[in-house]
């Protein structure tokens with residue numbers, strides 16, 4: 001049997017602000033296979049972003065273990081975590097965080113300067129269906145197009161894993177579906193492992209597996225017998 005790409009074991013995370021302690025994760029176990037598309041659902045505050053930030057090397061667990069391939073993330077120094085993020089991980093957030101004074105092409109090309117084995121910025125923009133728009137500035141692009149530029153920027157370094165926190169949260173359903181189609185294409189063509197956080201339960205249908213969070217734990221993990229194309233999902 002092949003070894004999982006990610007293995008999360010009994011992870012807890014608590015935040016302390018003054019006298020107040022918040023228990024964001026209360027013992028999470030999870031594995032992700034290479035090439036798997038996972039959707040993370042759950043109420044606000046249930047710990048989804050906290051877990052993704054820890055798996056993405058942006059934050060540290062309070063206890064427990066997180067392994068990615070042969071990286072023991074929970075034992076990494078800050079320097080090792082930075083290298084892990086740079087070499088292996090792409091992030092897509094709800095708000096696109098593009099640099100307004102740079103064109104779509106330049107926003108993506110910035111990453112190619114520090115990546116180990118990037119694709120060409122134009123190739124990444126073609127992958128998200130925006131080759132014709134690469135000389136446009138963010139203000140000249142719709143929200144969905146800006147999000148696709150953000151996805152191109154995340155995939156241009158050929159990450160093995162892509163973490164998406166509410167990637168369609170700011171988009172109407174038609175535009176959101178286009179963005180999900182791009183994510184499915186990247187997953188299928190590059191075998192990129194993905195974890196997508198959403199409040200939109202309909203999106204669960206595009207995943208291989210759906211994890212439901214509640215109160216800092218994973219309450220349920222369901223494998224979809226049939227996956228839907230984003231174009232067949234409606235909300």
Ligand SMILES: Nc1ncnc2c1ncn2[C@@H]1O[C@H](COP(=O)(O)OP(=O)(O)OP(=O)(O)O)[C@@H](O)[C@H]1O
Pocket residue numbers: 015016017022023024042043044045046047048049050051213
């Ligand atoms: N940096 C922080 N400092 C203090 N508390 C935090 C911090 N980050 C998250 N929390 C708390 O941890 C809990 C889990 O937050 P988290 O953002 O992981 O939830 P979520 O499921 O992603 O929620 P949402 O769907 O609203 O984004 C919440 O109670 C939140 O207030």
